[in-house]
Amino acid sequence: MGDKTEVWQGTLALMVLKTLETMGPLHGYGIARRIEQTSGDAFALNYGTLYPALLKLEQEGSIASEWGASENNRKAKYYRLTRAGRRELARAAAEWQQTTDILARFLSPGEEGA
Amino acid sequence: MKALRRWIARASGLVGHPRRERELADEIESHLQLHTDDNIRRGMTPAEARRQAVLDLGSTEALKEAYRDQRGVPFADHFLQDLKYARRALCRDPGFTAVAVLTIAFGIAGPVVTFTMTKAWILDPLPFADPDTLIDLRRLEMPSGDVRGLIRADFLDLKRTTQTVRELAGYGESEVRITGGDRAERLRSAMVTANFFDVLGVHAGRGRTFMSGDDKDGEPCVTVISDALWRDRFRLDSAIEGRTIRLDDRDCTVVGVMAPNFQFTLLGRVDVWQPLVLSPEDAVDRIGRGVRAVGRLAPGRTVDHARDELARIASDLAAAHPDTNKNRSVRVLRLADEVRLHHDMGFIVPVLFAMVGCVLLIACVNVTNVMLARASTRRREMAVRLALGASRRRIVGQWLVEHVLLFVAASLLGAGLAIYGAEWITNSIPLENRQYLRNFAQLTVGWGSLLFALSVGTLCGVVFGWIPAWSGAHVNVNDDLRDSSGRTTMSRGMARVRSTLVVAEVALALALLISAGLLVQTARNLTKIDLGFEPARLLTFRLALDEAHYSTPAAVRTFYERLVDDLAGRPGVTGAAAGSFVPFTGIDQGAELFIDGSPDPKPSDTPGTAIDQVTPSYADVMGVRVRQGRFLAASDGPEAPKVVVVNDTLAARHFPGRDPIGARIRLGRDSTDLWTIVGIVGDVKNYEPTDRPESQAYVSIAQRPRRLMTVIVRATGDPEALASTIRGAVASIDPAEPVSRIFTMEKMVNFVTGPFRTISTFVTFFGVLTLLLSAVGVYGVIAYTFAQRTREIGIRMALGARRLDVAALVMKQLRQFLVAAIVPGIALAWGLGHALEAMLVGVTPTDSWIYITMSALLAAVAALAALVPARRATAIDPMTALRYE
Numbered sequence: 001m002g003d004k005t006e007v008w009q010g011t012l013a014l015m016v017l018k019t020l021e022t023m024g025p026l027h028g029y030g031i032a033r034r035i036e037q038t039s040g041d042a043f044a045l046n047y048g049t050l051y052p053a054l055l056k057l058e059q060e061g062s063i064a065s066e067w068g069a070s071e072n073n074r075k076a077k078y079y080r081l082t083r084a085g086r087r088e089l090a091r092a093a094a095e096w097q098q099t100t101d102i103l104a105r106f107l108s109p110g111e112e113g114a
Numbered sequence: 115m116k117a118l119r120r121w122i123a124r125a126s127g128l129v130g131h132p133r134r135e136r137e138l139a140d141e142i143e144s145h146l147q148l149h150t151d152d153n154i155r156r157g158m159t160p161a162e163a164r165r166q167a168v169l170d171l172g173s174t175e176a177l178k179e180a181y182r183d184q185r186g187v188p189f190a191d192h193f194l195q196d197l198k199y200a201r202r203a204l205c206r207d208p209g210f211t212a213v214a215v216l217t218i219a220f221g222i223a224g225p226v227v228t229f230t231m232t233k234a235w236i237l238d239p240l241p242f243a244d245p246d247t248l249i250d251l252r253r254l255e256m257p258s259g260d261v262r263g264l265i266r267a268d269f270l271d272l273k274r275t276t277q278t279v280r281e282l283a284g285y286g287e288s289e290v291r292i293t294g295g296d297r298a299e300r301l302r303s304a305m306v307t308a309n310f311f312d313v314l315g316v317h318a319g320r321g322r323t324f325m326s327g328d329d330k331d332g333e334p335c336v337t338v339i340s341d342a343l344w345r346d347r348f349r350l351d352s353a354i355e356g357r358t359i360r361l362d363d364r365d366c367t368v369v370g371v372m373a374p375n376f377q378f379t380l381l382g383r384v385d386v387w388q389p390l391v392l393s394p395e396d397a398v399d400r401i402g403r404g405v406r407a408v409g410r411l412a413p414g415r416t417v418d419h420a421r422d423e424l425a426r427i428a429s430d431l432a433a434a435h436p437d438t439n440k441n442r443s444v445r446v447l448r449l450a451d452e453v454r455l456h457h458d459m460g461f462i463v464p465v466l467f468a469m470v471g472c473v474l475l476i477a478c479v480n481v482t483n484v485m486l487a488r489a490s491t492r493r494r495e496m497a498v499r500l501a502l503g504a505s506r507r508r509i510v511g512q513w514l515v516e517h518v519l520l521f522v523a524a525s526l527l528g529a530g531l532a533i534y535g536a537e538w539i540t541n542s543i544p545l546e547n548r549q550y551l552r553n554f555a556q557l558t559v560g561w562g563s564l565l566f567a568l569s570v571g572t573l574c575g576v577v578f579g580w581i582p583a584w585s586g587a588h589v590n591v592n593d594d595l596r597d598s599s600g601r602t603t604m605s606r607g608m609a610r611v612r613s614t615l616v617v618a619e620v621a622l623a624l625a626l627l628i629s630a631g632l633l634v635q636t637a638r639n640l641t642k643i644d645l646g647f648e649p650a651r652l653l654t655f656r657l658a659l660d661e662a663h664y665s666t667p668a669a670v671r672t673f674y675e676r677l678v679d680d681l682a683g684r685p686g687v688t689g690a691a692a693g694s695f696v697p698f699t700g701i702d703q704g705a706e707l708f709i710d711g712s713p714d715p716k717p718s719d720t721p722g723t724a725i726d727q728v729t730p731s732y733a734d735v736m737g738v739r740v741r742q743g744r745f746l747a748a749s750d751g752p753e754a755p756k757v758v759v760v761n762d763t764l765a766a767r768h769f770p771g772r773d774p775i776g777a778r779i780r781l782g783r784d785s786t787d788l789w790t791i792v793g794i795v796g797d798v799k800n801y802e803p804t805d806r807p808e809s810q811a812y813v814s815i816a817q818r819p820r821r822l823m824t825v826i827v828r829a830t831g832d833p834e835a836l837a838s839t840i841r842g843a844v845a846s847i848d849p850a851e852p853v854s855r856i857f858t859m860e861k862m863v864n865f866v867t868g869p870f871r872t873i874s875t876f877v878t879f880f881g882v883l884t885l886l887l888s889a890v891g892v893y894g895v896i897a898y899t900f901a902q903r904t905r906e907i908g909i910r911m912a913l914g915a916r917r918l919d920v921a922a923l924v925m926k927q928l929r930q931f932l933v934a935a936i937v938p939g940i941a942l943a944w945g946l947g948h949a950l951e952a953m954l955v956g957v958t959p960t961d962s963w964i965y966i967t968m969s970a971l972l973a974a975v976a977a978l979a980a981l982v983p984a985r986r987a988t989a990i991d992p993m994t995a996l997r998y999e
Contacts, residue, residue, distance in 0.1 A: 028141065029148040047170060048177040051141065052184040059184075072151055076144045077137075 012045075012053050014096060017062060017089040020081040025068075027076035028054060054079060062088045138181055142174055192508065193515065200516035210488070214481045215524045217887065218574070221477025222528030222567055224470030224880055227535035230563045232463050235552050240450050241375065243315025249279065249420055250380075250452035251407040254445040261445055263404030266396040268431060268442070272407075275427050278420040280412040283310040284390055284405040287381055289658060289822075291852060294360040295347065300658060300854035301385035303361075304378075308389055311338075313410045314378070320344075321355040321370030329389035335366035338387040341374040361386065363662050375553075379453055380406070383549035400438040401717055401783075408449060421446040440718040453552070462873060465949045469629060472622040472942075473880045474570070476887045478578045479619045483612050483894055485517065485582040510583045517579030518572055525571030532567070533559045542872040546857075546865045581611060609899070616888075616895045617934045623888035624939030624972050629946045630881030631964040632957055633874040639956035640867050646798030647697065648737030652826055652859035653833035654696060655840055657851060659821040667752070670819040673847060678729050680843045681827055686836060689735040689828045692815065694727040696736075696824040697800045698862040699855075703727075707809065709768055710778035710788055717783070723764055723809035724800065725781060727820045732812070733759075733795060735828050743775045743793030746814045756817050758789035761797050764809035781811065789813065802866050804955055826859070833858045870953065885972065889979040896927055897983040908992045917988040924984035925977075932973055940965065 019034045020026060026034065031054075032045050057063045062085035068078045081089070146167045153163030171177070204211045239245045251272070253264045263286065264272070273282040283306065290303040311323035319341060328336050337359070339348075348354055358365050366388075378384070396402060411420055424444045432439040447455070496509060536557035540548070548555035585608050657677075664670045674692045681690035695703045707723040708714055715721075732738070733745040741762065750757050758779065765774045778788040789811075797807045815823070829836050837856050844853050864871075900907070900923075907920055947959030957964070 027144065027148065029145045029152075033152070046172065047145065048172040048180065051138075051177060052180045055181060055184050070144075070148060074144060074147050074151070075140070076148065077141045 011096075012049065013057055013062075014089070014092045016050075016053065016057060016079075017081065017085055017092065020063060020079060021086070021089055025078040025080035027068075027070060027078050029076070030070075031079065057085070060088075061085070138178060142171070142177065146171065192511065196508075196512045196515035197519065199512060200519045203516055204520060207488075210484065211520065214484065214520055215527060217477045217481055218474075218521060218524035218571070219527035219531055220883065221474040222525055222571055222574075223531035223535050224473050225467065225570055226529055226532035226559065226563050226567045227539065227557075228463070228466045228470050229566045230532060230536050230557050230559050231539060232467075233562055234557050236454055236463065238552070240453065241316075241377075242449075245450055246448065247411040248314070248449035249409045249411060249417055250447045250449045251279075251282065251409055251424065252445045253404070254443040256441045256443055263406040264444070265400055265438075265442075266392055266403055266405050267398055267400045268428070268439070269405050269407055270392060270397050271431055272424060272427055272444070276409075276420070276423060278412055278415040278423045279409040281309055281313050282407055282409040283307045283313040284392070284407050285310055285378075285381065286390065286405050287384075288388075289854070290361045290386055290388070291363075291658065291660065292347070292359060292361055292386075293363070293850070298850055298852040299347070300656065300852050301343065302383055303386040303388055304381050304384040305388050305390035307392070310387075310408070313408055315410075316373075316376060318370035319373035319376070321368070323370055323372075324387075324389055329391050331391050331393055333389075335361070335364050336369045336389065337361065337366045338370045338372060339368055340372050340383075340385050340387075341376070342383075343385045344371045361388070363660065377549075377552070377554065379550050379552055383554075400435055417446060417448050436718075438717050440716075442718075462953070465629075465946065466873070466876070468946060468949070469626055469877055469880060472626050473884055473887075474574065476619050476622050476884050476891070478574050479615045480887050480891045480894075481520070482578045482581055483615055483891055485579075486585060486608060486612050487894070487898055489513075489582040489585050489608075506588070513583030514576065514579045517583065518575035521571040521575030521579075522568065525567040526564075528571070529559060529564050529567040532563060539872065539876070542868070542875065544861070544865045544868040546862075547868055585611075612895050612898075613931070616891045617931055618938075619888045619891045620931055620935035620972065620976065621939035621942065623884040624935060624969060625942035625946055626877075626881045626884045627968040627972060628940075628943035628965055629950060630874075630878045631968045632947055632950060632954055632959065632961065633877050635957045635961070635964060636953065636955045637867075637871055637874045640803050640870065643799070643803040643955070645697065645803060645863070646738060646796050649859040649863055651829045651831070651833050652736075653829060653836050653840070653856065654699060654824050654826050654859055654862070655856040656699070656701075656822070656824050656854045657844070658823075658854075659851060661821065663848070663850070664821060667819040670821055671752070671816055674729060674815055674819075674823060674825075676847055677825065677843060678731060680846065681825070681840070682731070684839050684843060686830050686839065687827055688830055689731060690825065691729045691732040691735040692823045692825045693729075693732050693736075694815075694820045694823055695724055695800070695810075696726075696826060697798050698859065698866065699824050701822070701824065702800065705781040705785075706783050707764075707768070707811075708780040708783070710780065714783075720783070721768070721809070723760075723781070723811050726810060726812045727815045727818050727823075728812055729815055732826075735826055736798075738798060739796040741794045741796060743791075745793055745795065746812060750814045751816050754817075756787055756789045757792045757814070759793040759795055759812040760791055761795055761807075761810040761812075763797050763807040764811060765794050767809060779811070781813075803863070873953070885975055888972070889975045892928065892931060892976045893979040893982060895931075896924060896980050897986070899927060900924060900983045900987045903987075904990060907987055907990050908994070911990065912992040920988045920990070921984045924980055924987055928976060928980040932976060936969060940969075 015035050015038075016031055019031050019038070023030070023034060028050060029047075032047055032050050036043055036045055054063070054065075058065060058079075061082060063079045064082050065077050065079045068076060070076045146164070149167035149170065150160070150163045153166050154160055158166065168174075240248070242248060251264065253262045253268065254260075255262065264284075266284075269282070269284055273279075276282065285304055285306040288303045288305050290301050292299050292301050306324070308324040308326050308329040311317070317323065318338060321338075323338055324336070327333060339354075344350060344354055348357075351357065354368050354371060357368050359368060360366070372387070390405070392405075409420070411417070424446055428439075428442060428444045432442060499509060500506070536559055540555050540557055543551065543555050659670055659673060664673060678690045678692055681687055695701060702724060703726070704722050704724050706717075706720045708720070726732075728746065730746045730748050730750070733740060738745075740759075743759070745759055746757065758781075760774060760779075768774070769777060774791045774794065777791050779791065780786070780788060795812065797810070799805045800808070800810075825840075827833070827836055827840065840856065841853055844851055907915075907923070911917075911920065943965070944960065947954075951959050
């Protein structure tokens with residue numbers, strides 16, 4: 001797992017929310033695996049930072065949790081998106097989109113100059 | 115909004131800890147299982163799969179910590195953790211904890227008692243409506259500065275003229291005889307103008323107080339009684355209002371009962387309130403009777419306004435009536451300030467606080483010293499915690515929490531001890547004095563006192579906690595962990611801190627001891643002061659003969675002569691006498707003095723003298739010394755030439771350089787009787803052992819009878835046992851005459867010196883306490899130092915040092931402490947002594963004998979404390995010591 005990109009501060013919450021929107025209720029390990037897969041294993045997700053982030057989202061009311069059974073019948077805590085979380089996701093995604101668009105315009109080579 | 119939700123969730127995370135901890139552990143475990151399952155599916159062995167999962171997750175402890183920080187409020191969370199840890203640390207060493215808590219509790223109890231006293235007697239507002247607008251008004255005699263009651267005529271003029279005082283009420287104390295019912299009794303009464311209760315803004319507990327008109331001349335007699343009288347004499351009679359009682363042989367209607375807690379401290383205990391009738395004669399008599407006054411300021415006016423205006427009116431009166439009022443002015447004080455003056459506590463409070471503060475400091479220093487020693491033995495523990503990643507801030511915080519917890523526990527115990535202290539203070543005040551103290555001297559250690567205890571405790575905990583906290587957090591991780599010997603030493607800096615603390619402690623103890631010495635010496639001097647008579651074995655009581663039955667001078671005289679003869683013949687009695695002005699009874703009597711042959715001075719310049727109407731046996735029974743001539747005799751009857759005996763002061767003041775015997779004087783401006791001086795007697799102290807001498811004249815009751823008298827009886831044994839003898843003797847002559855105020859003379863002298871002795875005992879108690887505490891402090895530091903120097907001493911002894919040399923080493927350290935402590939200690943004592951100066955009798959605040967003896971006492975006790983480690987040091991076996999690691 002040598003030189004994989006670290007997850008940027010602040011983007012982890014957005015990834016969690018997006019994952020839950022796409023996948024429906026999921027446990028912590030599932031969320032982590034999904035994020036890694038989606039990034040094409042380019043991210044080295046520090047599992048230790050995931051759980052405090054989940055707690056924070058839960059405290060903010062964006063997600064809710066309950067205990068359930070996993071596909072291979074393990075007890076696990078499942079997180080799901082709340083309505084407030086859906087709104088938060090839309091807002092954060094739009095904001096992120098805007099930021100990347102602006103950055104993309106800065107970084108795309110010489111379109112305007114040509 | 116989001117942040118708010120998060121904080122609410124976080125705050126709620128502080129509670130329900132264990133469940134949440136379990137849930138987190140479960141979640142981590144579930145994560146690991148899921149990951150392990152995955153790994154196995156990818157082909158790892160179960161053991162390898164689990165290992166990899168754990169590795170990927172990283173430190174579960176760090177995860178938990180991060181999770182916890184997110185979950186709760188980190189600061190509060192740490193605090194709770196520290197609290198739990200501190201409790202555990204304190205419980206691990208219950209002996210130390212108990213001693214420390216007890217030490218500080220004793221230290222805190224002193225300030226709490228003092229605070230409770232100050233609050234109850236000085237700080238709490240008077241229990242009247244809007245007490246800040248109440249004033250006390252008195253006559254000020256110039257240039258002597260003596261403060262007396264207003265003359266009634268002046269009172270009426272001031273009351274009529276003033277604009278700044280909305281309402282002015284007059285009052286005075288008196289006694290009244292109540293008859294009818296099962297027994298005759300003398301009661302304490304107060305004569306007050308009808309507006310008195312309205313000015314104070316108080317209402318009766320039952321019925322009403324006085325109404326305007328109640329104090330008009332010729333109105334039917336009405337009275338308000340105290341709750342205590344209603345209880346004791348009328349057995350809570352529910353029909354008390356409107357009931358007629360007999361006071362001084364007049365029928366009076368009870369119109370009200372005051373509330374149980376009503377108290378006008380300037381009057382002391384009052385059983386019966388009666389309207390003060392100011393007659394038309396009072397309105398013009400400017401050398402007549404007095405009245406004290408209390409006033410309610412007009413809206414928007416201040417005490418200063420009133421003071422200016424009333425002084426102006428007084429000077430107008432002086433201009434209008436120069437013969438009488440030339441030297442008169444008025445003194446205006448807030449009523450609360452007057453009450454405070456009366457309590458005589460104002461100047462002593464800062465001194466008491468300084469003293470109990472010293473005790474508290476010493477207690478804190480002692481505990482801190484032990485804490486420092488513990489800090490050094492816990493260096494390894496601290497080093498381990500630091501190595502494991504604790505921040506220095508957390509370690510300081512943890513020490514502080516431990517210290518503060520200790521102090522808070524001590525504060526609670528201290529407040530508990532203060533309850534006993536306050537009780538002791540109340541009990542040490544003679545009953546007779548309590549009535550003049552707020553709440554009848556009852557002290558309640560209430561919420562205010564508890565809060566005070568907790569704040570002082572917490573403050574001390576934080577301040578004194580810093581020292582061990584700082585030293586505990588500043589360990590060197592490498593050195594302290596490497597030091598495997600388990601032996602711990604204190605850094606030089608810390609040793610210096612401890613020595614400084616002990617020096618401060620010894621200095622404070624010295625200052626307190628010297629102050630206590632001054633007060634104890636004063637107490638001893640007070641009992642040694644010559645009162646001019648012999649107070650031992652004297653019993654006194656008061657009689658006020660009924661005017662209707664004893665209407666002639668002969669009847670009064672006969673009664674007292676028979677009573678005194680009867681008493682003198684009873685078993686257990688060596689002599690009996692009667693006097694109108696017996697020392698320490700609180701009743702005084704005086705007259706203007708005119709010397710026959712000299713021109714009469716103006717009223718404002720006329721000297722006065724105390725007058726004592728006595729039976730001829732008085733000088734013998736009291737033990738008043740006859741200096742020259744003779745005392746009054748049985749032969750000085752009503753028909754015989756009028757004779758007087760004067761005291762040393764009167765003779766010296768008015769007959770300087772000549773023999774007063776044979777000279778004649780007049781007593782009272784309007785009196786034409788000439789009294790021939792037949793003898794001179796020694797001065798007596800009439801009010802306090804420290805009185806300045808005053809002129810006094812003795813005349814025989816045969817020649818000047820009086821109904822209100824104090825009878826004195828000298829007993830062969832315990833004077834208290836004579837109470838029934840007295841009642842029997844009085845009843846055998848006239849069973850209708852009530853006897854009141856049966857007190858031994860010694861008790862009455864104690865009423866006066868009581869508050870002083872209370873304070874002196876209080877201070878002595880704390881003086882001894884500090885002596886012991888500082889001895890413990892000295893012992894602790896010296897013992898510690900020499901335990902550290904065991905090896906060094908072993909080497910010295912191996913090289914030929916004798917035991918005496920080793921003892922000298924210990925004593926050298928002790929000497930350093932004492933020398934360093936003596937200058938600040940004496941400086942502090944000097945300051946305290948001067949603050950106490952007003953209380954001292956027969957001893958100056960710089961009495962060198964007391965300074966020397968107290969310093970010697972302290973040195974001796976400190977030496978005794980150092981003896982234990984000295985013995986231990988000299989007993990060191992060089993071989994063992996050298997091997998000692």
